[in-house]
Amino acid sequence: MGSSAGRAAGKVWLVGAGPGDPGLLTLKGARALAQCDTLVYDYLASPAIVSLAPPDCEKIYVGKKAGQHTLTQDQITALIVQLGRDGKKVVRLKGGDVFVFARGGEEAHALAQAGVPFEIVPGITSAIAAPAYAGIPVTHRDHNTSFTIATGHEDPTKGYSSLDFAKLANRKATTIFLMAMGNLAGIVAKLRENGLEGDTPVGIVHEGTKPTQEVLTATIDTVIDEVARTGITAPAIVVIGDVVRERERIRWFDAQPLFGKRVLVTRPAHQADDFATRLWEAGAEPILAPTIAIGPPRDPAPARDAAACVREYDWVVFTSRNGVDAFFDALGELGRDARAFGDVRIAAIGPKTAEALAMRGIRVDLIPPEFVNEAVATELLARTVPGDRILIYRAQEAREVLPETLRENGRVADVVAAYATRFVDDPDLAEKTERADIVTFTSSSTVAGFVHNVPHASALLASKTVAAIGPITAKTARDAGFRVGVVADEFTVDGLMRALATAAVA
Numbered sequence: 101m102g103s104s105a106g107r108a109a110g111k112v113w114l115v116g117a118g119p120g121d122p123g124l125l126t127l128k129g130a131r132a133l134a135q136c137d138t139l140v141y142d143y144l145a146s147p148a149i150v151s152l153a154p155p156d157c158e159k160i161y162v163g164k165k166a167g168q169h170t171l172t173q174d175q176i177t178a179l180i181v182q183l184g185r186d187g188k189k190v191v192r193l194k195g196g197d198v199f200v201f202a203r204g205g206e207e208a209h210a211l212a213q214a215g216v217p218f219e220i221v222p223g224i225t226s227a228i229a230a231p232a233y234a235g236i237p238v239t240h241r242d243h244n245t246s247f248t249i250a251t252g253h254e255d256p257t258k259g260y261s262s263l264d265f266a267k268l269a270n271r272k273a274t275t276i277f278l279m280a281m282g283n284l285a286g287i288v289a290k291l292r293e294n295g296l297e298g299d300t301p302v303g304i305v306h307e308g309t310k311p312t313q314e315v316l317t318a319t320i321d322t323v324i325d326e327v328a329r330t331g332i333t334a335p336a337i338v339v340i341g342d343v344v345r346e347r348e349r350i351r352w353f354d355a356q357p358l359f360g361k362r363v364l365v366t367r368p369a370h371q372a373d374d375f376a377t378r379l380w381e382a383g384a385e386p387i388l389a390p391t392i393a394i395g396p397p398r399d400p401a402p403a404r405d406a407a408a409c410v411r412e413y414d415w416v417v418f419t420s421r422n423g424v425d426a427f428f429d430a431l432g433e434l435g436r437d438a439r440a441f442g443d444v445r446i447a448a449i450g451p452k453t454a455e456a457l458a459m460r461g462i463r464v465d466l467i468p469p470e471f472v473n474e475a476v477a478t479e480l481l482a483r484t485v486p487g488d489r490i491l492i493y494r495a496q497e498a499r500e501v502l503p504e505t506l507r508e509n510g511r512v513a514d515v516v517a518a519y520a521t522r523f524v525d526d527p528d529l530a531e532k533t534e535r536a537d538i539v540t541f542t543s544s545s546t547v548a549g550f551v552h553n554v555p556h557a558s559a560l561l562a563s564k565t566v567a568a569i570g571p572i573t574a575k576t577a578r579d580a581g582f583r584v585g586v587v588a589d590e591f592t593v594d595g596l597m598r599a600l601a602t603a604a605v606a
C-alpha cells in the first residue's frame with residue numbers, strides 16, 4: 101500500500117447513529133465521533149449526537165429526506181472517498197444501522213475500491229428499536245419465530261415488486277416495513293390478496309424512540325382509515341403480525357409522565373448534560389438554553405491565595421461543583437494537588453458538589469440534610485467552636501446567610517469569590533421558550549439570566565409550567581413575577597425530575 105503523496109492516511113468510519121434517542125448511540129460510535137475532523141451526516145441524525153463531534157470538526161449536512169436530496173448518493177459516496185483520500189478522519193453518520201436500507205454497502209465498497217481505510221460501526225436499527233419503544237417485541241414465543249425487515253419503497257401494485265407477498269402474508273411471521281407510508285394502501289391490498297386475515301394487528305410507529313413518537317395500532321381491515329383519521333406520517337415503521345398485540349401489555353416509553361414534554365434547560369452548558377440525559381430517558385425533549393455561564397471572578401488573586409493557604413483553616417466549604425473546579429484549577433496553577441488540604445475538614449452543600457470532590461479523591465466530612473446554605477450553617481455550628489476558622493469557597497454573587505450566621509456565632513468565616521456567573525446573550529431564548537412546555541430554573545442566577553434576555557419574561561411564561569430546583573430559586577422566580585408550578589423537595593436534578601414527574605401525573 102503506497103501512500104504516494106506522503107500524506108497522513110485518512111480513514112472513514114461508517115457509524116450508525118441509532119434511531120433517534122441519543123442514548124442509543126453505541127460507545128464505539130461515540131468514540132469515533134469524538135475524534136473525527138469531518139462529519140458527514142443526514143437528516144435522521146439527532147442534533148445531540150452531531151454535537152458529540154469536536155467543536156472544530158467540519159460538519160457537512162448531506163440531506164436525504166424523501167424528495168429533498170441535498171446531494172445525490174453518488175455525490176455523497178464520492179465526497180467521503182475524497183475526504184478519506186485527503187487524509188481526513190471522517191465519520192459518515194447514518195440514522196439507525198449503516199447497512200439496513202442505508203446504502204452503507206455501496207459507500208464501503210467505494211472506499212474499499214479506492215483503498216481508503218474504513219471501519220463499520222453498526223447502529224441500532226429503527227426496524228427493531230421503534231417497535232421496542234412502542235412496546236412491540238419483534239419476536240415473542242407466543243406469536244412468532246421469525247421476522248422480516250422489508251422496504252415499502254416499491255409500490256407493489258405498479259408492476260414488479262421483489263417482495264414475496266405470499267410469504268409475508270403470515271400473521272405468525274412478523275413483517276417490519278420501513279419507508280412504507282407512501283405505499284401503505286398497496287401493501288395492505290397485496291397482503292390481503294395473498295390471504296392475510298383482516299383482523300391481523302398492525303402497528304405504526306412514527307419517530308420511534310423520540311419525544312415526538314406516535315403509535316397507531318389497528319388491523320389490516322382498519323389501518324388505512326385509521327391512518328387517514330389520525331394523520332400519522334413518515335418516518336415510520338410498520339409492524340404487521342400478532343406481536344403488535346403485546347403493546348397493550350408492555351407499553352412503556354410513551355406512558356411515562358414526562359413523555360413528549362419539551363423542557364427548557366437554563367443551567368450553564370457544562371452542567372446541562374446530566375439533566376438533558378435524564379430528560380431523554382423520561383421521553384422528554386430537552387431544549388438547551390443556558391442563560392448563564394461560569395467564568396473567573398473579577399479578581400482571581402484571593403481565590404488563589406486562599407487555595408495556597410487552605411491548611412490554615414479548620415473547615416473549607418464548597419457550595420457548588422464550580423467552586424471545586426476553581427479550587428483545583430488554582431491548586432494546579434500553584435503546582436500543587438489535593439495534598440494541600442492536609443487534615444482540613446471539608447463540607448459540600450449537596451451530593452453533586454461532594455461527587456465533584458470525590459472525583460478528585462476527596463471524601464467530604466459533611467453534607468447537610470437539606471442542600472441549602474442555612475443547613476450548612478447549622479451543621480457547621482454543631483461541629484465547630486467559637487474561634488474556628490472556616491473558608492467559604494463560592495460564587496462572586498451569593499447570599500450572605502452562611503458567613504453571617506457563622507460570624508454571629510463567633511466563628512471566623514472568610515469568603516472567597518472563586519468564580520463568577522455571567523449572563524449569556526441568547527437572541528433565540530424567547531423563541532425557544534415558546535416551544536417549551538416546561539421551563540426549569542436550577543439556581544437564582546439562571547432566573548436573572550433569563551430576565552436579562554427576555555424583558556417580558558413573566559408574560560411569556562404565563563402559559564408554561566415553571567419549575568424551580570428549590571425554595572430559594574422559586575422565590576427569586578416569584579419575585580421576577582413568574583408563577584412557579586413545581587418546586588423540587590430535594591435540591592438536585594434528580595429531585596427536580598421527580599417533582600416534574602409527580603406534577604405531570606397530578
Ligand code: SAH
Nearest residue numbers: 196197200202225226278279307308336337
Ligand atoms: N438505516 C436506517 C433506515 C434508513 S431508511 C435504520 O436502520 O433505521 C429510512 C426509514 O427508516 C424511514 O423511512 C423510516 O421507515 C425508518 N425510520 C428511521 N428512523 C425512524 C424512527 N425513529 N422511527 C420510525 N421509523 C424510522
